[in-house]
Amino acid sequence: MLSYRHIYHAGNHADILKHLVVSQICRHLIKKEAPFFYLDTHAGIGQYSLDSEQAQKNKEFQSGIARLLDEKNLPESIEALLDIVKEMNPNKSLQFYPGSPKIVDYYVRQKDKLHLCELHPNDYPILAALFPNKRRANVSKEDGFSSVRAMLPPPQKRGFVLMDPPYEVKKDYQYVVKALQEGCQRFPQGTYAIWYPVLNRKQADDLLKAVKATKIRNVLLLELCIRDSEKERGMAGSGMIVVNPPWTLEQEAKEFLPALSKILAEDNQANHQVSWITPE
Template identity: 40%
Template sequence: MNYRHVYHAGNFADVLKHAVLARIIVHLQKKETAFRLLDTHAGTGLYDLSSAEAQKTGEWRNGIGRILRAPLDPDNAALLVPWLAAVAAANGIDQVVPGAPFEPARLTVYPGSPMIARHMLRKVDRLTVTELHPADFTRLSTLFAGDVQVKTIELDGWLALKSFLPPKERRGAILVDPPFEQPDEFRRLADGLVDGLRRFAGGVFALWYPIKDEAETDAFHRALIETGIRKILRVELRTAQVEPGRPLTGSGLILVNPPWTLEAELGRLVPALAEWLATGRGAGGRVDWLVAE
């Protein structure tokens, strides 16, 4: 599977990933002390939805496009505001109203995780982003040129887990969002998590993965359990039944050391996302502890 960000910007998987990332940042902001975010597979940071790549798939229409039309209830609308505010800002829109953020027709670009994180940083916080693809890194570094709060590095994301942890701030979160171009990416995710926690035991880790084959995903979960790591929250979203060899309809996040209220928030939000984003039979979501404390 090739999951380069540009082809899938704003799709259902981004909705889940970025809504959760924004909630993690909200929780980190509850303490006055500075934190650092590390985004290991950052992509270009910003995606033109009129580009040939985005137009080829048009996946954003069934992702962020649907959310902007969804009948958001007040509780879930409030949970989505931090993420939607970052999306609005990238499109030059000043204000997001809970339950009616802005018209989908005003959406021309979609911000990747680096831009969403940057939008939410306070003056004391910092962001480190790494990207190995040369063309993507050039665009990423240009996007943040001169920004003293953001460090961009052309580096393999797996090496970033070894090179930049622990952060000097001693607080923060790590997003690991690989393109799944290699057949052993699930193993690398598990190994990277073990290595990252060895260096930064108190960090909040968020690992994204596609669900293309349920047996493969189950094997990944068993491998995580066998590591002995505690406090592993599993969050998954399916827009239709997962069928090997078919277009992607499921994705998940492994969250280690999640903020203590995040489980309850996602327990409300994920079922609603599954309803709003459903494209066929078998749509649904789950939020549960793969390993508790």
């Protein structure tokens, strides 16, 4: 199945959590002079036009990134993400929203390298056109999970792997755990971030249990739910599973998650959590 198009959901609450984590990991990586490698297993088209017919269908960005842009006195980590969004929208009208590749591209230096995977036949050429410089970013039309096996360990010896499949196929829940295991075996010092949706509590908890069962150490969990996950159909929230997180990320999340929960809440059941699936 390749029906999923992320543009329908660009800039929503799940994007904000994912991209905050991506931004903070990159900010940490560039503090050191040594180059780093970034692997994105499901890169999408890289950036999204919020004026497009697809984005306008449900206008999920209006209850997501648009709300944040109207807020004052936000945590520094949120402001850093908003700086990227504002740079993409210089006329102050919200027309574009960055995907994960564009956020990482904001931070990477000439010595760093991106490998972006996108299998969707319509999305791949758009992503490739956005990143034409192969020395900076290699864009590949391939299964992102197999790229974990093929691309690791990287020659840079420092790296960040983002896995955020659409989970339109239920086996993605198994594939993402398997890919994490393979990645950690091949490149144990890398940072891995897995995004997952909270469609219902049991499905999300089963994924967290499967990650814990791998016995991989140093695994941080960040989760944001904007409403009750059991009352309505659809995505009530999402989470990020981060292996080998920056040492600052736990405290940063304890600052930005309460702010997001307050600003993006859709009912009084909105909640968030910061916890360790497995300590170091």
